[in-house]
Amino acid sequence: MLKIFNSLTRSVDEFVPIEHGKVRMYSCGPTVYNYQHIGNFRTFFFEDILVRVLKYNGYEVKYVMNITDVGHLTSDHDEGEDKMEKSAKEKGMSVWEISKYYTEVFLKDVKLMNILAPDIYTKATDYIEEQISMVKCLEEKGFTYITSDGVYYDTSKFPDYTKLAQLDVEGMREGARIEFSEEKKNITDFALWKFSPKNEKRQMEWESPWGIGFPGWHIECSAMSNAILGKHFDIHCGGIDHLPVHHTNEIAQSEACTGEKYVNYWLHGEFLNMGDEKMSKSTGKFITLQSLIDEGYSPLDYRYFLLMAHYKKKLKFSIEALDSAKSGYRNLLSKLASLKKSENGAVTDATILDGFKSKFLQAINDDLNMPVAMSVLWDMIRSNSISAKDKLELAADFDNVFGLKLIEAVEKPEALAEIPEEVSILAAKRLEAKKSKDFKLADEIRNEIKTLGYDVVDTKDGFSINKSSS
């Protein structure tokens, strides 16, 4: 039985799908105006784990992720610039080029982290009609009003507005860091449709019943999820930051328009912190996946790092912590590789195997407790009463959830990559020296090989060469 923490109820609830055996799920993807940083990837990773756990439990999953390429404003309560347009201006490219470029980088990074692609990626600009008709629907039902700069949602008309995030609207007003627009009726009201500036031609703008403009940021998710998954579906997830505003607004829009319950389970991933503070794009303090790769880390080292913590807890990122994950991951792979070579040994007692399997299942089904699942993997690998073959099979089975490419890595270890001939010859010479007990020469040759960037390691009947770890 799968249990997950539902932000709506604020408790760990048993997961019961709307339709037996099937799950419809939506998550808020990237806004493609800049690179995604490793904190963003923590959330995409968490959603990936959720999908994998659902599939491991036998559910058929229909998974949609959006790509925001319009309407996401820089700040100021619907008064800032559009992030896409701003980024395009700064880089001297068209918004469409910006969108294409950052989407491609995102897709590449996602793949490197072995995050399974959703069934459908939806772009906000591909669903303008749907967004307009949802705004119309809200207008007809009396949830909107028009100001000088757009069509707004009147949150006071939706009684359950504060439910998801348990917002204290009065308290917000007192400490608000920013004055809110005079034209807004309530501090929490938000734009559904924004008018293009009178004196400026936007690159992205569309005709609408209210005038030329572009959709507000929140409406895209309501419109697209509705179009693809229907009015009422199972799971909606995203980063924790989306809970008080974006997801709260989505519920208000969707439920006001359809009159039905929107989503059954809301899941939110916590932030990755740099030291004690969150990693954030607006402060410029962030790390991309590519920069980790440039530093000599594998994207899967980072994945292993993420598996060590629960998704609902803040995680401190540091090079030290990443290094320990890297070591842990490499150790794991070398253990598995040596299992591959070893004799199979005795047949394993089935009850022992089942014990590990059920511990694993219990961990992943307990609100995706990956740290515990990882400890089950390690205990299993260190166990004395399981044959090498069974260990590898179980590891492969668990890896359907972990996504660490454990078996691929064992099949073709990268250490065997290309050893230059020069190094091979030296190593052979060293073996000769060793055989004639000229250990001084042997050590000299080993040092020489070391300076070429390789390590020679003695084995029972010879040696093996590995690239020095950086």
Next chain:
RNA sequence: GGCGUGGUACCCAAGUGGCUUAAGGGGAAAGUCUGCAAAACUUUUAUUCAUCAGUUCGAAUCUGAUCCACGCCUCCA
């Protein structure tokens, strides 16, 4: 000002009333092995869970107070 998290070994991090006198990984130390080194294997590494009170037969886990750190109420995964 309001709302909300969290403080567990040298580091990362599970555990949220008895099964645990606190998982797992990294690191460190000792031993076996080895010409040496590495790897591998074995063992060790928190009588203690920010602090102080309290509830309980029993608390890291519940309650209260205190200290500290962080997030949200501007955009953000």
